[in-house]
Amino acid sequence: MTSLSAHTVKSLLLGITGGVAAYKAAELARLLIQGGVDVQTIMTQSACHFIGSVTLQALTGKPVFTDMWQANNISNMAHINLSREVDVILIAPASADFIAKLANGIADDLLATLCLARDCPLLIAPAMNRQMWENPATQRNLAVLRHDGVKIFGPADGAQACGEVGMGRMLEANELVESIQGIFQPKLLQDQRVLITAGPTFEAIDAVRGITNASSGKMGYALARAALDAGAEVTLVSGPVCLAPPAAAKCVNIVSARDMLVAVKKEMSRTDIFISVAAVADYRVARTRKQKIKKTDNALMLELVPNPDILQYVANLPEAPFCVGFAAETEDLEKNAEIKRLKKKIPLLVANLAQDTIGADDSMLVLFDDEGKQYLSKAPKIDQARRLIKHIAFLYKKQRS
Ligand code: C5P
Numbered sequence: 076m077t078s079l080s081a082h083t084v085k086s087l088l089l090g091i092t093g094g095v096a097a098y099k100a101a102e103l104a105r106l107l108i109q110g111g112v113d114v115q116t117i118m119t120q121s122a123c124h125f126i127g128s129v130t131l132q133a134l135t136g137k138p139v140f141t142d143m144w145q146a147n148n149i150s151n152m153a154h155i156n157l158s159r160e161v162d163v164i165l166i167a168p169a170s171a172d173f174i175a176k177l178a179n180g181i182a183d184d185l186l187a188t189l190c191l192a193r194d195c196p197l198l199i200a201p202a203m204n205r206q207m208w209e210n211p212a213t214q215r216n217l218a219v220l221r222h223d224g225v226k227i228f229g230p231a232d233g234a235q236a237c238g239e240v241g242m243g244r245m246l247e248a249n250e251l252v253e254s255i256q257g258i259f260q261p262k263l264l265q266d267q268r269v270l271i272t273a274g275p276t277f278e279a280i281d282a283v284r285g286i287t288n289a290s291s292g293k294m295g296y297a298l299a300r301a302a303l304d305a306g307a308e309v310t311l312v313s314g315p316v317c318l319a320p321p322a323a324a325k326c327v328n329i330v331s332a333r334d335m336l337v338a339v340k341k342e343m344s345r346t347d348i349f350i351s352v353a354a355v356a357d358y359r360v361a362r363t364r365k366q367k368i369k370k371t372d373n374a375l376m377l378e379l380v381p382n383p384d385i386l387q388y389v390a391n392l393p394e395a396p397f398c399v400g401f402a403a404e405t406e407d408l409e410k411n412a413e414i415k416r417l418k419k420k421i422p423l424l425v426a427n428l429a430q431d432t433i434g435a436d437d438s439m440l441v442l443f444d445d446e447g448k449q450y451l452s453k454a455p456k457i458d459q460a461r462r463l464i465k466h467i468a469f470l471y472k473k474q475r476s
Contacts, residue, residue, distance in 0.1 A: 084255055086113040086161040090186045091131070093121020095236040096168035096202035096245035101126060103167055103248040104134045110252060115157060116140070117186045119173070143185040158193040165255060166190070167228075168202035168245045171213050177225065178216035198226045198258070200251055205241030228254045231322055246322060253321070253457070257304030260461065263468035265306035270346040270396070271299050272339065272353035272385065274314035276332045280377065281364040290354035291434045292316030293456050294401070298350055299324045301460035305468065310346075312338045314353060332356055332382035339385055343392065348471060350399045351386040358382060390421050397422065397471045403429040409441060409448065416443050423470055425463065442466060 087107060091100045107114050116131040116139045128139040140157070158164060166173065166186070173187070177199070182188040190197055199220070207213055208230065217227060229246035246254070273295020275288040292313060299311045300321045309324040312335055320326040327338045332355045339349075358379035368375070390398045398421040402412045405428070412426035424443045432438040440451040440459055451462050 083259060084112055084162045086115075087255070088158060088161045088164045088189065089114050089116045089131075089135075090164060090166040090169075090190070091116065091118045091122040091126070092166060092168060092170040092173040092186070093119055093125060094168040094170045094202045094245075095125060097122050097125035099202075099245055099248055100167055101130050101134060103251055104131055106248050106252045107255075108135060113161075115161065117157070117189065119184055119186050121170070121172075140185055143188065155189075155192045158189045158195060161195060163196050163198060163255065164190060164193055165198045165200070165251070167200035167251060169199035171201075171203045171207040171210075174199065174201060174213065174216050174220065178219040178223075196224075196226065196258070198228060198255060200228045200245050201230045201243070202245035203230075203243045204235060204237050205239055205243045208241070208243040226258055229322055247319070250319070250322060253300055257300065260301075260304040261465075262306035263465060264302060264348070264471075267307045267347045267471075268310075268345050269302040269307040269348045269350065270310045270312065270339065270342045271295055271302070271350045272312045272314075272335060272355070273299070274316040275354045276314045276335055276356045276382075277330050278332065278356045278359035278382070279330075279363045280360050281366065281368045283367050286356050286358065286360070286379075288354035288356055289433045290314070290316075292318050293434070293436065294432070294438065294460070295350075295352035296320060297456040297460035298352060298463065300457060301464045302350075304461070305464050307348075310342050312342070312353075332359065332385070336383050336385050336388065339389065343389070343396075346396045348399070348467060349386075349389050349396045350467070351389070352401050353385075354403065355385060356382060384419075386421065387419050390419055397467070397474060399423045399425065399467060402426045403432060405429050409443075412441065413443050413448075422474065423467065444470060 091097050104114050114135045115137055116135055118128055118141045128141055131139045176187045182191045230242055231244040231246055232242050233244045234240050274292035275290040278286040296318050299309050302309045303321055303323050311320050311324045312327045329335045329338050359382055361378040361380045386400050400419055400421045402415050404411045408426050408428055412424055416424035426441045427438050437453055437455045438459055439453040442449045451459055
């Protein structure tokens with residue numbers, strides 16, 4: 076069987092099995108096609124009850140195969156050839172029934188036969204009722220698949236179509252697309268424990284008002300994704316943002332800088348690498364009012380006191396993890412960044428221009444370390460995150476050797 080190597084997926088066989096989540100497969104196909112992936116769809120007979128093959132045909136621009144004998148009209152060996160032409164097979168949604176078939180090597184329809192006869196990696200995104208998911212039979216089948224090298228994405232926890240709440244929701248299409256590309260990334264941080272702070276902090280002034288920083292959390296979340304894809308165990312300590320964390324990361328939600336410090340301290344004994352991306356508010360009010368402050372025509376004075384510098388605290392620990400800081404500057408980027416790196420005594424500082432990067436989907440970065448500086452030209456944040464993880468892995472290994 077082909078090993079998972081460092082490249083991106085160019086062609087994919089999308090297998091859809093019978094479940095309500097089949098509707099999400101249409102969005103998935105659309106995102107994959109948009110990302111330049113060639114998609115060939117195979118649907119089981121049950122899947123056809125949930126979504127029309129014409130939808131998938133229109134989205135992928137290719138005929139959809141729904142049964143073994145129809146497929147054989149086009150190619151004598153469709154059950155073998157179709158998988159030879161792709162980098163990977165993804166079953167989304169993968170029903171409990173189909174998972175049971177895969178675990179037992181049953182080949183009674185085109186999709187199951189293709190999976191058995193494949194020579195490419197097999198990925199599945201399970202979707203089912205929570206009790207079907209928790210059933211020991213399903214869990215046994217999943218253990219068999221894991222042992223056989225099948226990669227399992229999700230499921231997620233939450234409200235289900237059946238009205239129940241629990242594990243069994245198929246991952247969202249965008250998360251699946253990222254996860255698919257992720258498994259082909261080099262495992263540069265295999266089993267390393269990475270702690271990332273992300274997003275802004277919010278410092279309450281009174282019951283309804285507060286001080287915060289403009290920060291979308293996009294870079295920190297992209298780094299969490301990239302670190303997971305590099306094989307790391309990731310904990311994400313996040314301020315209030317409108318982003319979904321990667322399902323495989325442990326996520327700790329906080330509000331204020333002091334909450335963030337508490338969360339970071341808790342993780343310290345299990346952290347090898349600390350990446351401080353959060354835009355931590357430098358000050359908080361000396362006295363937070365419980366009630367809303369009444370508006371008057373007079374000026375209002377607030378006394379501000381400095382917040383703890385979390386990165387500096389971690390970097391100064393006797394057994395500090397490998398520390399990476401970020402600097403968002405509006406002027407004199409390079410001068411300010413190098414001063415900051417030396418002041419915080421950290422091996423790597425990542426600088427970017429605040430006005431270009433805050434809230435944006437792409438960024439331009441300058442990396443400062445003991446060797447000097449390195450420019451990462453403008454690119455989507457997930458690509459920058461992957462480049463940065465590569466550099467971090469290089470410096471981290473060098474420091475330890
Ligand atoms: O000193 P400055 O705030 O510009 O430094 C930015 C870096 O320090 C970022 O990595 C940020 O996450 C971290 N930081 C922190 N705690 C603070 C302020 C900044 O961890 N109170």
